[in-house]
């Protein structure tokens with residue numbers, strides 16, 4: 001079943017068509033990658049899916065409903081969360097607090113409860129804390145829960161971002177270059193974690209990624225953007241042998257002879 005359907009999405013910045021008539025369907029429970037050379041429109045496409053930009057043309061349906069034109073927080077509340085190319089944690093908050101913040105839209109205690117700090121609020125806080133710690137255990141960071149986020153090694157910061165995204169109980173997680181800047185060991189661990197997101201928690205995963213080894217090893221489907229246009233789609237084998245993809249990455253001569 002399709003969880004996300006982006007149809008004929010176009011986004012123009014001034015005279016530049018960053019995303020050009022892109023249609024993409026993501027099946028529930030799949031791991032999908034969006035790849036393409038620098039400037040191909042991948043991040044712009046993510047920004048449209050998550051409500052940061054409104055598309056100039058086209059529609060996005062998530063879980064059966066149109067979400068085009070909704071605000072990012074409204075889309076997040078419907079079960080779509082993301083991480084960013086540049087890490088966006090609260091550096092001076094602890095690891096646990098960063099996950100608790102990711103949960104705040106789920107806390108339902110009325111305002112007067114917060115003033116009185118009554119029993120129901122304490123219960124809710126306790127539950128949020130338990131849930132956050134469960135998520136930290138899932139990503140392997142519970143023993144570092146009291147550390148400040150800024151003191152974590154880079155790979156751990158990326159994992160914390162994923163834990164925070166999970167705090168909203170998403171159906172879909174969009175990961176924008178999850179292994180950028182990681183060393184080879186961290187990349188292997190991140191690959192394992194991405195797979196567990198789907199296998200153990202049933203979360204559908206869409207990633208933008210430049211590391212082709214990761215893309216090929218993890219993706220069931222790959223869509224390739226070039227100059228804003230989708231030029232290819234399929235599994236790793238189809239993509240690897242597609243002359244247009246080879247050309248987009250390596251230049252014209254490679255496409256014709258490769």
Ligand SMILES: Nc1ncnc2c1ncn2[C@@H]1O[C@H](COP(=O)(O)OP(=O)(O)OP(=O)(O)O)[C@@H](O)[C@H]1O
Pocket residue numbers: 013016017018036037038039040041042043044045
């Ligand atoms: N807010 C903006 N205003 C103007 N142009 C933009 C804006 N955002 C992106 N662009 C342009 O749109 C094109 C697509 O950019 P985008 O960041 O989506 O590509 P990308 O595939 O994510 O690239 P990278 O792999 O380098 O992150 C680029 O030419 C970029 O300069």
